[in-house]
Amino acid sequence: MTAFDEATAVTPEGDGCYAIRPDERFAIVSGDGSVGAVNGGVLLATVLRAVLDTSPHPDPVATSAHFLRVPRLDKARVQVTWLKRGKTAATARAALLQDDACVLDTTITTGKLSDPSDDGLSWTGAPPVLPPVQECTGFADFAGATRRTGYAGQVDLRLDPATSGWLRGRPQGVPEMRGYFQLREERLPDAYLLALAVDALPPVIFGIARAGWSPTVELTWHMRAMPAPGLLRLAARARHVSGGWFDEESEVWDSAGRLVAQSRQIARVGRGRGGPVT
């Protein structure tokens, strides 16, 4: 069992309630060593586990999530309420609660991604272009071994050099990020790992400004296919940065060259000027 599976584990307690615990191993650790919030994707994967536990359909087709509070590294729970259980799709609301305050509010619609009765209509846009992985920049490695703690110590993220200039204080001038992604531990990609992957890149805003870490306010992601084994390719961009808000839309492509997940989030431009946080 990987640290990721342990960190996203849920214990059923009846009536749609699941005991969980935000895991320090996936917390964002700042340059000064202070432990911040647990990565949002890990929280999404945790909530998803609770929902899929009683879902009539296997695939999380649409997950929308509003991030309300930063969870403490202490016991918490997920409350799942089914709103509809249809033949094609089922929808549940699932809230991550701590001391009865909502930390993360989600609605998840599940379905079956490969529909045998489908008429076969198929079309996909152009995939992102990345250099070979060996030409990419190891994210945590760059920041030095001492910072390989928390989230950065769990994920193996290799940034496209075209979008990693900010690590050397030279943002490329465009709000884009691209890279390869996997866990450091060996584990096949699945829906839970996609929930992590859709927000695994550094904020796209780092491509245009030296900002602090950017809190996600809302994130919606769509699973489009079960990923093949191997490295995932991530590509993210913003379309509009204004008034302290920015959007970030990302795509996840698998090693077989298929688009397996999409996300869009709206986030606040980070206030701090602490530089890159690993």
Place this chain on the structure above:
Amino acid sequence: MTAFDEATAVTPEGDGCYAIRPDERFAIVSGDGSVGAVNGGVLLATVLRAVLDTSPHPDPVATSAHFLRVPRLDKARVQVTWLKRGKTAATARAALLQDDACVLDTTITTGKLSDPSDDGLSWTGAPPVLPPVQECTGFADFAGATRRTGYAGQVDLRLDPATSGWLRGRPQGVPEMRGYFQLREERLPDAYLLALAVDALPPVIFGIARAGWSPTVELTWHMRAMPAPGLLRLAARARHVSGGWFDEESEVWDSAGRLVAQSRQIARVGRGRGGPVT
């Protein structure tokens, strides 16, 4: 008071409950004259009205919505529950219910789009390219005056000829739609009209296949700025069509050339082969 404002009106009944009524004037009317579902954007605008009634912040920064059932043209209600009322953002869950069944489940985070304490960071991607409006195809007009009922009779949608070939049975081969949008009645654009605009175009899937109307399963939209008076420009595309599902991401630009709203939805490929529905 326009038909749109009447159709999206809410009557407070206390405890976060609002009486509403899906309005036939915004129902989708098929080629054979049968009255279908009320346009989803009108339902979104209705729910938004209920939420903004007690919101501490003016702007609906993020709205995520899961469409569960088709509402009848009969009395219904919106139930609003606030999950957080913060200084920067507030989040409410709002459900559109009919006979106690959830028709539309939303979570809406409100905030203030122009933050005076913002550091002024600003960046926007390239706007969509549209021909002059007089070269565009009137949507309802094309289908003939007899079909100017329901939704098509309320909105003035002018399609870019590059994306209107499907109206003549010749889809352009790419899942894209572009056009100009306003109500037929004179009314300044605002947050409510943006909730309609983000899903006002015909399904992008019509650009690659003669499909039936495509039910939206989940739609999230972000308001980015208060729109200037005048025509709105809409541009939508899909990135992936597979297994009976497709995504549609749209942008709304105002007459002043600003990106004012973004959306992404996941929808089912329509099963019918009835051709364009106006």
